[in-house]
Amino acid sequence: MAVDKDFLASLPTLPGVYRMIDAEGAVLYVGKAKDLRKRVSSYFQKTDQSPRIQLMLRSVDRIDTTVTRTEAEALLLENNLIKGLKPRFNILFRDDKSYPYLLLTGHRFPRLAYFRGTPKKTDQAFGPYPNSYAVRESIQLLQKVFLLRTCEDTVFANRSRPCLLHQIKRCTAPCVELVTEDAYARDVAEAAQLLKGEANALTEQLTAQMNAAAASLDFETAAFLRDRLRMLATVREKQFVDTTGSDADADVVAVAEAGGVIAVNLTMIRGGRHLGDRSFFPQHGEGASPAEALEAFLLQHYLEHPVPARIFVSEAIETDALEALLSEQAGRKVSVQHRATGERRVWVTMAQANARLSAERRSADRTHQSQRLAALRDTLELPALNRIECFDISHTMGEATVASCVVYEGDDMKKSDYRRYNIGGITPGDDYAAMHAALIKRFHRSVEENGVLPDLLLIDGGKGQVAMAVDAMAELGLGEVLLLGVAKGEARKPGLETLIFADGRELRLAKDHPGFHLIQQIRDEAHRFAITGHRAKRGKARVQSTLEDIPGIGPKRRKQLLEHFGGLQGVRNAGVDALATVNGISRELAETIYNALH
Structure with missing residues (x-):
């Protein structure tokens, strides 16, 4: 782009967003600035631009700008434009729709559950967790300590005897009333106390109860509480970190580069519990600095997901506008800190090491895949294979x-x-x-x-x-x-394909041919994707046809049955009495449904 000095001089010295556009009208890059004239002019004054920026500038035909009232507003507008336009020179992170949560349901006997989405007002949601594995691990640990049920409501409502989880001491069997409602409610309250980060208070509470039981010669209760305290200590060793009250909810975000691959590692701490970590890899990150990648991640990630009170980062970035925007979104003060000390510095170092390992692994995988692709291209004698x-x-x-x-x-x-x-x-x-x-x-x-x-x-x-x-x-x-x-x-043996x-x-091709391995990988993925789609379609079709064949069951009653029992399997498991409790289902119709499904 030929630099028009009059155009640059005409730009305002105000905060805003600028868009680099090519001759065909496609947006190449979206950026924000505290001072539009100074920021846009810098592209044509620096001589040490990265190859990525140099390539972009050669394609720019014009620059459009939008003035905003504050730099925080510019950040928000920049993010919205990047999401909508997906410019090919912006660093883009995959927008995950939701993170998983651990749920304590609002039932009479609450259930420990894995959950995504918006919980009901009666439920208690804890998280978010970085991945499903972290949620399921937490559920298993909590089961061992508090013996809460994890079964589906349809199973719970139709049990006549305790299940295997009760036999192996993972559940107190509220389904057959082997535990009182008050005792179960205490277990639920203690589990919630732990999930909220009140582990010290819970430990003191259980210790006092154990000592009191021992003093009153109730040694069975004292032994039970002693075992619970031991298991609670195990949970704390696995998941808890040293935190002050203000750091009970915090994220640690670190970035590293290896072999041309940038990785951002996100470590989540909620209620003083280390929930796990997750690595993200940007698109269009070639040639970007770690600080640029980190800033792009913070903006794109936290405008879509819950924001903790504190975010510790591995790179020095401008935080004033970001803190103002995130605080406004969260409705409370949000702090983004680079110069962490003490225990927090250890968190950042750990996250940065994980980011580096992820980048090295991705770089090695990319090299391996490139070699496979090149081998297949050469074998098929193709000029290009992308x-x-x-x-x-x-x-x-x-x-x-x-x-x-x-x-x-x-x-x-x-x-x-x-x-x-x-x-x-x-x-x-x-x-x-x-x-x-x-x-x-x-x-x-x-x-x-x-x-x-x-x-x-x-x-x-x-x-x-x-x-x-x-x-x-x-x-x-x-x-x-x-x-x-x-x-x-x-x-149908792998390796013998023609x-x-x-x-x-x-x-x-030979069994050890790299290109053949790539074909097998892609073919297996197509097979997996087809089977999962087929099973979902077949299951849905069978549910509809099975209930549709029963006289007296129309769309409305079918929907009520499926929602009440959580699916066709739940309807099948239900007895006549349970079926008759559904609104609009008489006992006579319940008998008809039961007979049709059995």
């Missing part, structure tokens, strides 16, 4: 036929481009027709809209599926796309 798509068909004797399409691009599976297609209007069980229909569905839009096409199209199947795929691509005028069938070998070309030629 995007591979693979199709598979899944059904059960023709029922609920689903086609899957998975995508490999660059050096990894690109899950955002995965697609499933429901296949109908064919003879049940006709895999050939299903493959033809799936390819027509996938590529007709690419023809109409000049969309993206793969460099290699993999078909999970033999000569019949390949022939139908060739016909489908010819109908669409896409015969130039290289097509390759992956036929299973003898006894590759089938569109012209009928066959190729057998």
Whole structure:
């Protein structure tokens, strides 16, 4: 872009957002500034710009700006524009829809549960946790200490005797009233106390109860409380960190770079408990500094997810506007600190080490995948090989036929481009027709809209599926796309597959061929994605058809039954008396339902 000094001089010295735009009108980059004139001018005054910025500036045709009242407003607008436009020179982090929580339900006998979404007002939610494993580990630990139930409500309502969890001392069996409501409520209250970070108070409370029981010669109760204290100590060793009251809820965010890969590690501490950590890898992070990646993560992550009182970071960044914006969003003071001391410095060092390990692992994986891709490209004698798509068909004797399409691009599976297609209007069980229909569905839009096409199209199947795929691509005028069938070998053993070309030629690669391993990886992912889609569709269809076949059960009653019992299995497990408690279900109709399902 030729620098227009008059344009730069005309920019205001106010906070705002600027957008770098190319000749075709596409937004290349979105940035925020405390002083628009100073920030935009700096792009054309510095001589040591990174290769990424130099490449961007060569493509810029014009710059648009928007003035805001404050720098915090500029941050918010910048984030919204990045989310909406996804500019190719901005550092982008994947926007996870939600984090998991640990839930104590609001029932008469509350349940420990894994949960995503918005809890009911009667439930208590603790978290968020960085991943599902951390939630399930916490549930297992709490079960051992407090013996709370984890069973589904439908199972709980229909038990006639204690389950195995009671036998192995993981539950007090409230389902058959082997524990009183008051005693169970005390266990729930103590579990909630621990989850809120009040472990010291809980330990003192249990110790006092144990001593009192021993003093009154109630040695059975004292022994029970002694064992609970021991297990509580084990939980504290595993999950608790030394915190002051203000640090009971904190996040530690560290960034590291290795082999050209940037990783951001997020460690979560809630209620003084170390819930675990998670690593994030940005898109378009090539050439970015660790501080730039960290700043992009903080903005994009915390405007979508709950914000703790304190955030400790590994890099020095400007925090004034960020703190103001996050504090406004959280409705309380949020502090972003770089110069941590003491125990907090240890947290940051630990998170930075985890970030470095993640970056090194991702870099090694990327190199390995690049070698596989290069080997496959050379074997197939292709000038370029960047995007591979693979199709598979899944059904059960023709029922609920689903086609899957998975995508490999660059050096990894690109899950955002995965697609499933429901296949109908064919003879049940006709895999050939299903493959033809799936390819027509996938590529007709690419023809109409000049969309993206793969460099290699993999078909999970033999000569019949390949022939139908060739016909489908010819109908669409896409015969130039290289097509390759992956036929299973003898006894369907991995490593014995045959590759089938569109012209009928066959190729057998060595078991240790890197390109062959890549094909197997992509084919297996297509198979997994197809099966999960098929099972979900089949299960839904069977639920609907089973209840629809019962006289007197229309859409409204069917919905009430499924919601009340948590699914068809719950309805099946329910007795006549339980069925009759559902609104609109008479005893006579309950008997009809029970007989139909048994």
